[in-house]
Amino acid sequence: MLYNKKAVYLGIVILVVLLTAPFWAGLFGQNYTKTGVTKPNEEACIENVEFMRAQHMRLLNEWRDEALRNENRTYIAKDGKKWEISLQNTCMRCHKNYDDFCAKCHLSNSVSPYCWTCHIIPVEGK
Amino acid sequence: MLESLIVVLLIGAIAWIGSAIGLTAVFGIVLPYVAVCVFVVGLVRRMIYWAKSPVPFAIPTTGGQEHSLDFIKQDKFDCPNTKWGVFVRMVLEVLLFRSLFRNTRAISFENDPVNNGPRVVYYSSKWLWFFALLFHYCFFLVFLRHFRFFMEPVPACISFVEAVDGVLQIGSPRFFLTGGILLVAILFLLARRIFDQRLRYISLINDYFPLWLLLGIVISGLYLRYFDKAEIAQVKIFIMGLTHFSPVISNLDLNGIFIVHLTLVSTLLIYFPFSKLVHMPGVFFSPTRNLPTNTREVRHINPWNPPSQFFTYPEYEDRYREAMAEAGLPLEKQPKPAE
Structure with a gap:
């Protein structure tokens, strides 16, 4: 026999709905099966793909510090190649399209980097 | 204390080795599903069990003046005699941990000048209340932030929480305050048990284990965000596969530490219904909190009394x-x- 039946059943329903919220969100929301990133045509980035995927945000942060705080505008990659530290001139020379590259992962994973509070968001064809 | 730490480390190590030798599907798909089932069914079973238990006596805890004569001022929310009063007390208890706010700490003086001898003084002690509050709210916000992996597109309210959480704009990826505060709060709750002699004396493995487990979850989570990254796009594809009941794992490159993180969370979910952590639904079933203090007005009938x-x-x-x-x-x- 249950005491306070109404309240208990209501509590159980609320609890179960809340705890299974990720599944409800999946059931009523869209799926997400691929990032849809379009890579630029150039052969290689300044470092290998694994490093760039995992650490690009840290690299960019270090680049900002190097360029703006230490006035060092040269980056030496792991393979010894020298690159100019510049988002506009180095990164965005190949990664021209913001919507098809940066935004693809950032938007769906709710990453909002503050690159664009200073830099201008690149638009294709510019 | 050490046994429970070793258990947590072992669970982490097993998950890490498992992911290294290609058992990712076991730890990444089977275990989370089992964990969610055990968690939900276990909690519902617990609640049914509690609902079946009769309350033989009216045992509300009083924290102030009871409802009495008209000219005696009643403490409406600490000693309520109406349903509305009980509701307010419950809200204050659940959202602000009001009863923990009354926490005291006994300090004994060997030779006290007041009564020329030993004396015990109970001082108000708010640290536990403060860090418990921090812990619970930060844990909630961290849990809420994880919905960016469960929802596509990410709703604006989640992005807003992230924006507030990362308002300091430290580093990239941005430092989230709740993650850091959560770590500090857990370390406090753990240090309290380890370094306070009196508390250590009464602490058991089931007090330490959840703390070590939560510490493991938080550390692996922070590690995945700030140090050895989990690729969040891949993580999201994986998690969305789980919540859509069409798990994908073979073509994903998931970090071993991510599997450890997931396994520790699954362990927490499995452990939850059988541990003291069930205070989450339990607080609502607590007769010391949810009964009105109207013992002088209403006769409480013991439900297991035979018919008179x-x-x-x-x-x-x-x-x-x-x-x-x-x-x-x-x-x-x-x-x-x-x-």
Whole structure:
């Protein structure tokens, strides 16, 4: 026999709905099966793909510090190649399209980097 | 204390080795599903079990003046006698941990000048309340932030929480305050048990284990965000596969530490319904909190009492009226005179 039946059943329903919220969100929301990133045509980035995927945000942060705080505008990659530290001139020379590259992962994973509070968001064809 | 740490480390190590030798599907798909089932069914079972338990006595805890005569001021929310008062007390308890706010700490003085001898003084102690509050709210916000992996597109409210959380704009990826505060709060709750002699004496493995487990979850989570990254796009594809019941794992490159993180969370979910962590639904079932203090106005009937057999005085008199009249005893109703 249950005491306070109404309240208990209501509590159980609320609890179960809340705890299974990720599944409800999946059931009523869209799926997400691929990032849809379009890579630029150039052969290689300044470092290998694994490093760039995992650490690009840290690299960019270090680049900002190097360029703006230490006035060092040269980056030496792991393979010894020298690159100019510049988002506009180095990164965005190949990664021209913001919507098809940066935004693809950032938007769906709710990453909002503050690159664009200073830099201008690149638009294709510019 | 150390045993529970070793257990947590072992679970982490097993998950890490498992992901390295290609058992990712076991730790990444089977275990989370099992964990969610155990968690939900276990909690519902617990709640049914509690709902079946009768409350033999009215045992609300009083934290102030009870409802009494008109000119005595009642403490409406610390000693409520109405449903509304109980509701407010419950809200304050659940959202602000009001009863923990009254926490005291006994300090004994060997030679106190007040009474020229040993004396115990109970000082107010708010640290536990403060860090418990921090812990619970930060944990909630961290849990809420994880919905960016469950929802596509990410709703604006989640992005807003992230924006507020990362308002300091430290580093990239941005440092989230709740993650850091959560770590500090857990370390405090753990240090409290380890370094306070009195508390350590009464602490058991089931006090330490959840703390070590949560510490493991938080550390692996922070590690995945700030140090050895989990690729969040891949993580999201993986998690969305799980919540859509069409798990994908073979073509994903998931960090071993991510599997450790997931396994520790699954362990927490499995452990939850069988541990002291069930205070989450349990607080609502607590008769010391959810009963009104109206013991002088309403009689609390013990539900397991057998049905009472009453023999009232009018009935008594009806049965023995003749004999009582004969013996000359006073009667409320005189017997009908014999015809």
